[in-house]
Every structure is written in structure tokens, then in C-alpha cells.
Amino acid sequence: xxxxxxxxxxxxxxxxxxxxxxxxxxxxxxxxxxxxxxxxxxxxxxxxxxxxxxxxxxxxxxxxxxxxxxxxxxxxxxxxxxxxxxxxxxxxxxxxxxxxxxxxxxxxxxxxxxxxxxxxxxxxxxxxxxxxxxxxxxxxxxxxxxxxxxxxxxxxxxxxxxxxxxxxxxxxxxxxxxxxxxxxxxxxxxxxxxxxxxxxxxxxxxxxxxxxxxxxxxxxxxxxxxxxxxxxxxxxxxxxxx
Amino acid sequence: xxxxxxxxxxxxxxxxxxxxxxxxxxxxxxxxxxxxxxxxxxxxxxxxxxxxxxxxxxxxxxxxxxxxxxxxxxxxxxxxxxxxxxxxxxxxxxxxxxxxxxxxxxxxxxxxxxxxxxxxxxxxxxxxxxxxxxxxxxxxxxxxxxxxxxxxxxxxxxxxxxxxxxxxxxxxxxxxxxxxxxxxxxxxxxxxxxxxxxxxxxxxxxxxxxxxxxxxxxxxxxxxxxxxxxxxxxxxxxxxxxxx
Numbered sequence: 001x002x003x004x005x006x007x008x009x010x011x012x013x014x015x016x017x018x019x020x021x022x023x024x025x026x027x028x029x030x031x032x033x034x035x036x037x038x039x040x041x042x043x044x045x046x047x048x049x050x051x052x053x054x055x056x057x058x059x060x061x062x063x064x065x066x067x068x069x070x071x072x073x074x075x076x077x078x079x080x081x082x083x084x085x086x087x088x089x090x091x092x093x094x095x096x097x098x099x100x101x102x103x104x105x106x107x108x109x110x111x112x113x114x115x116x117x118x119x120x121x122x123x124x125x126x127x128x129x130x131x132x133x134x135x136x137x138x139x140x141x142x143x144x145x146x147x148x149x150x151x152x153x154x155x156x157x158x159x160x161x162x163x164x165x166x167x168x169x170x171x172x173x174x175x176x177x178x179x180x181x182x183x184x185x186x187x188x189x190x191x192x193x194x195x196x197x198x199x200x201x202x203x204x205x206x207x208x209x210x211x212x213x214x215x216x217x218x219x220x221x222x223x224x225x226x227x228x229x230x231x232x233x234x235x236x237x238x239x240x241x242x
Numbered sequence: 243x244x245x246x247x248x249x250x251x252x253x254x255x256x257x258x259x260x261x262x263x264x265x266x267x268x269x270x271x272x273x274x275x276x277x278x279x280x281x282x283x284x285x286x287x288x289x290x291x292x293x294x295x296x297x298x299x300x301x302x303x304x305x306x307x308x309x310x311x312x313x314x315x316x317x318x319x320x321x322x323x324x325x326x327x328x329x330x331x332x333x334x335x336x337x338x339x340x341x342x343x344x345x346x347x348x349x350x351x352x353x354x355x356x357x358x359x360x361x362x363x364x365x366x367x368x369x370x371x372x373x374x375x376x377x378x379x380x381x382x383x384x385x386x387x388x389x390x391x392x393x394x395x396x397x398x399x400x401x402x403x404x405x406x407x408x409x410x411x412x413x414x415x416x417x418x419x420x421x422x423x424x425x426x427x428x429x430x431x432x433x434x435x436x437x438x439x440x441x442x443x444x445x446x447x448x449x450x451x452x453x454x455x456x457x458x459x460x461x462x463x464x465x466x467x468x469x470x471x472x473x474x475x476x477x478x479x480x481x482x483x484x485x486x
Contacts, residue, residue, distance in 0.1 A: 089321030105250035106329040
């Protein structure tokens with residue numbers, strides 16, 4: 001039944017309207033399995049809305065989103081997809097361990113998952129600290145851990161590296177690639193262009209449109225730009241000129 | 243509904259309450275202080291015997307309404323609710339988990355407050371005393387269920403707190419404590435017939451006055467419980483997995 005060749009996510013003609021704004025005017029893309037895919041774009045480009053649609057918590061106006069072979073938001077997907085929002089959504093008045101224990105229970109994770117996850121996000125030393133007493137970076141790692149604890153097949157991360165120090169950011173990206181090596185698909189959004197080179201594949205989003213969907217090397221070769229930031233600019237200028 | 247997920251949620255809510263000892267203290271101590279004050283004010287009259295038991299039912303309703311509406315609102319605004327609803331946790335599990343956790347707290351609160359009223363303040367009850375605790379706990383669950391429902395209509399904690407006088411005080415005025423319900427103007431009497439707190443207070447009054455109270459009290463408790471179930475069902479309609 002499992003088909004590992006099929007993409008993890010297929011978005012086809014997705015339209016999302018929020019208030020008076022058409023945030024996504026009909027976007028199509030696919031996310032291959034077992035890769036770290038970066039979703040890059042300035043704030044307001046529709047990254048969060050796209051991620052929310054893939055997780056199945058966004059009201060959509062049209063189009064289809066297929067995740068791991070099922071329509072996004074299907075009950076069967078709820079333990080297979082992990083979602084980390086931009087702001088840490090964990091319980092500040094509970095300890096790190098209590099938070100992870102609760103989220104582990106919700107997805108039916110095995111007993112040792114909590115300790116394993118705390119090691120993965122480097123919070124073993126803070127296991128018994130209340131989350132609201134931790135630093136911002138530590139809190140966002142608790143939030144990441146709450147998604148990791150269920151060993152999801154698809155991990156959707158909205159700006160997970162904001163406010164982290166460079167060492168921690170490097171470690172986090174190393175972990176993303178380790179997870180991808182084990183077969184997990186990761187979709188990571190960021191507005192920091194220098195994170196582009198750490199992804200297996202890049203999607204550049206601007207005003208709800210996909211400007212590019214390529215490997216980092218392919219993108220640089222195609223635009224002749226020395227880095228992702230300037231490749232992004234080159235693509236925008238080309239679009240404006242056209 | 244999945245009992246395992248419901249219990250995990252109830253356990254998590256109780257851990258959060260335990261992490262806040264001041265709230266826990268207030269939950270237990272405040273009803274006793276109020277009961278004590280009441281007994282003292284009406285010292286030497288029979289008023290305390292008449293209103294003491296009904297108030298034992300009103301306090302848990304009010305307290306649990308407030309606590310639940312604020313906690314659920316916090317859960318909505320912090321993004322944890324959205325996260326929970328993207329997991330296998332069902333809406334019913336979420337609501338039942340809260341009702342179970344606060345119901346358990348209500349058992350402790352009701353035992354302490356009832357014990358205090360009977361043994362310290364000398365409350366005289368004709369019916370079986372354990373029924374006082376049962377009615378108080380059902381009232382608390384009603385407060386939790388109503389608080390869960392109402393929190394959907396509040397955007398800030400300020401609004402949630404304002405819903406207390408808006409939802410609770412009219413019920414308190416009409417429940418028969420100030421003026422017996424059959425002595426109210428006809429329109430108000432009809433209104434009091436469809437408000438759950440009226441039945442909570444009726445149950446407590448029956449308990450105070452009748453030795454053989456179990457039948458009438460059972461009927462009133464069933465009505466209050468039905469209101470609680472209805473509030474939980476309405477509350478589950480306000481939880482949306484997909485939002486705009």
C-alpha cells in the first residue's frame with residue numbers, strides 16, 4: 001500500500017482567501033519524500049498559509065492538497081504529520097518532560113520516545129524546568145520536540161530556526177538531514193535566505209506565487225547568481241520584466 | 243472519543259493546576275471562607291440553614307465557570323488548541339478531559355466545603371449529607387461545561403471574566419435564593435425554569451428540608467447533568483479543526 005516513489009505532498013491549484021486577501025491564488029507544487037525541502041520567501045508571502053493548508057488546519061477556497069496519499073487533514077494523517085508553528089505552542093506552566101509526555105500520549109508514541117526526543121532537541125538538562133522559565137530558543141525546541149516525539153513521516157516546520165544561535169542552528173539542520181536520512185520528509189519555512197544552501201530542494205514563494213522549485217545548485221546555475229538571496233532577486237526582476 | 247486520550251488530557255490539566263498552588267489554594271479555601279462568613283452574618287437565626295446548602299451548590303458552579311473559561315481561552319490564544327486539533331485528539335476527548343479534571347477538583351472542593359459547613363458552621367441538613375457533595379460536583383461540572391462553551395465567544399481574558407456576571411449573575415438572581423421561584427413575576431418564573439442553576443438550588447433546598455430527598459434530588463441532578471452535556475455538545479461545535 002505504501003508507495004515511496006510518490007511525493008509526500010502534492011498541492012494542486014490551491015486557493016486560500018483570508019478576509020479581503022487572496023493569499024494563495026492557485027498554487028501547485030510537490031514535495032518529494034525523504035528530503036529536506038526549504039520554503040523560502042519574505043514575510044507575508046503566504047508561507048504559513050501554505051504550511052497550514054498542508055497540515056489541514058486552514059480553510060481553503062479551492063484546489064486539492066494530498067499528503068502521504070490522503071487528502072490533507074484526514075483523520076488518518078493526524079499521527080503521521082508533525083506540525084511546529086512559528087510561535088512555540090506548548091504549555092508554559094508544565095515542565096519540558098510533562099509537555100512531551102502529553103504530546104507523546106496523543107499520538108500513541110512508545111514509552112522511550114520522550115527521553116529520546118529530549119536528547120534530540122538537546123533539552124535533557126532542562127527536562128524538569130517549567131517551559132515558561134526557559135529562553136526563547138529553548139522554548140521553540142520544546143515545541144519542535146512536541147512534534148518529533150511522535151516520529152512523524154512528514155514534519156512541517158514554520159520558521160524553526162528563528163532566534164537560535166548559530167551553533168544550535170547548525171545542529172538543528174544536521175538533525176533535519178539525519179531525520180531525512182531515516183526517511184522522514186521535512187518541509188521547513190524560513191525567511192533567512194542563507195539557510196537555502198542547507199536544503200535538498202528549494203521553493204521560493206512571493207505573494208502567493210511559486211517563483212522557483214529547484215535544487216540549490218540548479219537555482220544558482222539557472223540564475224547565474226552567487227547565492228540564494230541574489231538568485232531570488234534575479235527571479236523577481238525577471239518576473240517583473242516579463 | 244478515546245478514553246486513553248481523554249485521561250491523558252485530564253492528567254495534563256491537573257498537572258497545570260498543580261503547578262499553580264495559589265489557584266489550587268483559592269479553589270479550596272475561598273468557598274470555606276464565604277460559607278464561614280455567611281454562617282457568622284446570620285448567627286442566631288435560621289437563615290444559614292436555609293441558604294447554606296444552596297450556596298454550597300452555587301460556589302463550585304461560579305468558580306469552575308471562571309477557571310475553565312480562562313484556561314480554555316488561554317489554550318485557544320496560545321496556539322496549543324490548534325496544535326491539539328492537528329493530532330489524533332478528538333474534540334470530545336478535549337472537552338471530556340477538561341470536564342474530568344475540573345470534576346475531580348470539584349470533588350475535593352465540595353468535600354472540604356461541605357465538611358466545613360456541617361462540622362464547623364453547624365449546617366443542619368435533613369437529607370443524606372453525601373448527596374450535598376454529589377449535587378455540588380454536578381454543579382461544578384455544569385460550571386466547567388458552560389465555561390468551555392462561553393470561552394468560544396471571548397477574544398480576551400478580560401471578556402472571559404466579564405462573561406461571569408453576564409451568564410452567572412442573572413441565574414443567581416432567578417434561582418430562587420432571593421425570592422422563591424414561584425413568587426417571581428410569571429415571565430421571570432418561566433425564565434428561571436430554563437436556567438440550570440435553578441435546578442441546582444432546588445436540589446439543595448430539597449436536601450435541606452426533606453429526610454427522604456433522594457428521589458426529587460435525583461430528578462434535579464439529572465436535569466443539571468443534561469444541561470452540562472448540552473453545553474459540552476455546543477462547546478464541541480465551537481472547536482474547529484480548520485480555521486480561516
